[in-house]
Amino acid sequence: MSDSEVITVAVVGASFAGLAVLKSIIRQYKQVFLHWQKTGEPYKLGRIQVYLIDPKRGFINTFAIPRAITNVEIAALTYASLDDLNLPYSVYSTEANTVKREDYDTDDAYNEAVKIDQLLQDRIEVRFIQGTVLEVYEHHLLIDDMEGDEIDLPFNYCVYVPGKKRLWPLNPEGFTKSSFMEEIYQAFTCIANSQYVTIAGGGIIGCQVATEVKARFPDKSVTLLHSGHAIPSLSNRFNKEDDGELPTTELQVQALQKLKEMGIDVRLNSRALREVEIPDDKGRIRRYVLTKDQSHVRSDITLWCCKNEPITYPLLSTSLKEAVSPTDGSVLLNECCQVEGFPSVYSLGDVSNLQTMMNEKQLDLSLETIFGLVISSEIVSTNIIKSIVNAQNPSLDKKKLVRIEEVAAVAERVLGKDLCSAQHNEVVLSLGPEHCISQSVGVYKDETGHLRLKEGAVATDKPDVLELLKDMNTKRVGKLLNINFYDSDYQFKDTAPSPGTDNVSKNSDESSKKGSSVHLDNESNTDDINLEKGIGLLNQLDNLELADSDDDSKQS
Numbered sequence: 001m002s003d004s005e006v007i008t009v010a011v012v013g014a015s016f017a018g019l020a021v022l023k024s025i026i027r028q029y030k031q032v033f034l035h036w037q038k039t040g041e042p043y044k045l046g047r048i049q050v051y052l053i054d055p056k057r058g059f060i061n062t063f064a065i066p067r068a069i070t071n072v073e074i075a076a077l078t079y080a081s082l083d084d085l086n087l088p089y090s091v092y093s094t095e096a097n098t099v100k101r102e103d104y105d106t107d108d109a110y111n112e113a114v115k116i117d118q119l120l121q122d123r124i125e126v127r128f129i130q131g132t133v134l135e136v137y138e139h140h141l142l143i144d145d146m147e148g149d150e151i152d153l154p155f156n157y158c159v160y161v162p163g164k165k166r167l168w169p170l171n172p173e174g175f176t177k178s179s180f181m182e183e184i185y186q187a188f189t190c191i192a193n194s195q196y197v198t199i200a201g202g203g204i205i206g207c208q209v210a211t212e213v214k215a216r217f218p219d220k221s222v223t224l225l226h227s228g229h230a231i232p233s234l235s236n237r238f239n240k241e242d243d244g245e246l247p248t249t250e251l252q253v254q255a256l257q258k259l260k261e262m263g264i265d266v267r268l269n270s271r272a273l274r275e276v277e278i279p280d281d282k283g284r285i286r287r288y289v290l291t292k293d294q295s296h297v298r299s300d301i302t303l304w305c306c307k308n309e310p311i312t313y314p315l316l317s318t319s320l321k322e323a324v325s326p327t328d329g330s331v332l333l334n335e336c337c338q339v340e341g342f343p344s345v346y347s348l349g350d351v352s353n354l355q356t357m358m359n360e361k362q363l364d365l366s367l368e369t370i371f372g373l374v375i376s377s378e379i380v381s382t383n384i385i386k387s388i389v390n391a392q393n394p395s396l397d398k399k400k401l402v403r404i405e406e407v408a409a410v411a412e413r414v415l416g417k418d419l420c421s422a423q424h425n426e427v428v429l430s431l432g433p434e435h436c437i438s439q440s441v442g443v444y445k446d447e448t449g450h451l452r453l454k455e456g457a458v459a460t461d462k463p464d465v466l467e468l469l470k471d472m473n474t475k476r477v478g479k480l481l482n483i484n485f486y487d488s489d490y491q492f493k494d495t496a497p498s499p500g501t502d503n504v505s506k507n508s509d510e511s512s513k514k515g516s517s518v519h520l521d522n523e524s525n526t527d528d529i530n531l532e533k534g535i536g537l538l539n540q541l542d543n544l545e546l547a548d549s550d551d552d553s554k555q556s
């Protein structure tokens, strides 16, 4: 094997998709290296250098933000700093690839593993750049390093996964854990200092935010504005009626009832347009949300839980703009997850049209969760490793790239057969710390061969589900991506407010209101999570060991 060539992979965005791809690339590189080491086959495999680029020096479990903005304790658990991301072969997480004696049955096996690890240390390097990618070209990118300098980084392969642009308060910058805590605290204070709180957008996230606010501050007037006819809006792709409308599900009926019981003013078919200021009869300025039907809803603070756009500005000033969808602004991919027309650049996750492609092809149900991201990241990393091998060994038969149609086989390899064949799933809607609604769903093929969704029984406030939602799945996300969020012996405090604890100043006019200048022309619940998406599948994570599960240098 040649040691001379260095392959550079640039990963733009260090969140769910970025971390999953990075860890998978390293795992697969190790597998190929070890295989060739074992067989002694004379193939080339250059060194690999992976750059991870993100303005955040850490990882935020976004699932927990609705609770974090009303509970600072949860916020603190939700951010994992760079050292806790277990980045392999990096200076940031030195423990991440330490070979531990207890993992091996015999001294010989352990010594062999140490030897291999030393070889790998020379061949793999992971670096983190705290910065914002400004422009992406076919073979290099431009980074603002946040200290006033620009870095031009050439790459062999790029994985473009910057997600979607979200609105306050769902978009903390989170440059560091302490700045994240300040942002969350600011959001918390704005909410606490407002008497009239409006949530714009009744998707799963909007419902979660509304119920968290009402549960934490029962005395506040909380209004949920939703453009659709049912909450939460669920873009169930299977059961659309001929006119494109979705029938209201039992989960939606019960969700509406629960929100009303909690005292939330839910207004359906009421699209929030923008915030306006109107003086009252004493000349005091009052804030309102203007809706499409021209009504004004009193709102000291508006939490926008709608309208998210894929982040594509780094592509728009380069030739890659050709690959940005003119209809929904997503990055268009081919079937191998390469950006259409640019085979050196891959993408997946929220920024891409991968989900739409999978929906159109009616691919496996379970791929719509965070599992889906991990599985699709496996497609991307497999294809990058295959491309490296193909490029370095022209005399070998060309390895065919994996296509998304093969996703079921990839999923089975990554997650194991049992987990993948689990076509039965549970959708969970968290409604504040005390309540939740869950529903089992399954899929079946109708007489025309199309997949249809079959709804199971709806249950409210299941104790086991509430227990799992205590940290809003942070620990589970940590397990899936091998991130250390907090110690397992952590004790949660009782978060339910006792009556009368809503004693923060209600002088809303003077309060600072970050985000109150946000103006929207229309509201679309683009972040609706598909009915079958939910977070139910995360429940199956407990027995799952993904990290390095295929590393055959380890003994059981």
Ligand SMILES: Cc1cc2nc3c(=O)[nH]c(=O)nc-3n(C[C@H](O)[C@H](O)[C@H](O)COP(=O)(O)OP(=O)(O)OC[C@H]3O[C@@H](n4cnc5c(N)ncnc54)[C@H](O)[C@@H]3O)c2cc1C
Residues within 6 Å of the ligand: 012, 013, 014, 015, 016, 017, 018, 053, 054, 055, 056, 062, 063, 064, 065, 066, 131, 132, 133, 134, 161, 162, 163, 164, 166, 170, 205, 311, 314, 348, 349, 350, 351, 368, 369, 370, 529, 533, 534, 535
């Ligand atoms: C409040 C909330 C709750 C949610 N709950 C659920 C849930 O319960 N279940 C579920 O399945 N999904 C849920 N989702 C959706 C889920 O979070 C997304 O599907 C997931 O985050 C997508 O991952 P991603 O890596 O593609 O993008 P993101 O997680 O958005 O990450 C993108 C990363 O790229 C970085 N970045 C952005 N621009 C640049 C740039 N120019 N240069 C470098 N880096 C950049 C960002 O800082 C960020 O770290 C929720 C989303 C929100 C907002």
